[in-house]
Amino acid sequence: MTLPTSLSQQDVDTLDFTAISPQEFALLVRNTPRRALADIAGGPSRGRLLDEVFSRMESRFKPDTAGRLDALVRWRITDPGQPDAVYETVIADGACTLTTGEGTREPRLVLTLATAEFLRLASGNASGVTLFMTRRLKVVGDLGLAAGLTRYFDIPKA
Incomplete structure (x- = not known):
């Protein structure tokens, strides 16, 4: 298979x-202009793309860094003209599990961002702190958890 x-x-x-x-x-995300990522987010394959990235979170989780952490992180992905996509990651007992949709349990942390910014964050092409400081990432809840969240995952490097 030849990669674009x-x-x-x-x-x-x-x-x-x-x-x-x-x-x-x-590398694909790094080479894709922000506007093109936003266009993809407005397209019919947005859900497939988000599902693919979120489904890898469980396998990219680093249990040795989580220790006794017990946290529900709710991810709210918002894009103009699209319904919000909600995913939840539960980190507990040395594991990370993913569910889609908003559950009834109160999250310790809610992160809200656009698909393009989420893709950049999840692919190691953006810093959560930078996204937060530039108002592209909204954080509600445990700011300490938010600041260190990426250390619990093996984030790829392009």
Whole structure:
């Protein structure tokens, strides 16, 4: 399979994400202009793309760094013209589990950001602190957990 140099809507529709390593995905995101990522977020494959990235979080989790952490993190992905996409990651007992949709348990942390910014964050192409300081990431709840959240995951490097 030949990888494109950046992402387009057509690529998102046709790529076999299971054949792409996290590092290759990070490179694709890095090479895709922010406007193009936003266009993809407004397209019909937004859900597929988010599902693919979120589904990898469990396998990219680093239990040795989490220790006794017990936290529900709610991710609210918001894009103009699209319904909010909500995912929840529960970190407990040395594991990370993912659910889609908003549960009834009170989250320790709620992170709200656009798909493009989420893709940049999850692929190691953006810093959570920078996104927060530039108001592209809204944080409600445990700011300490938010500041260190990425250390619990093996974030790819492009």
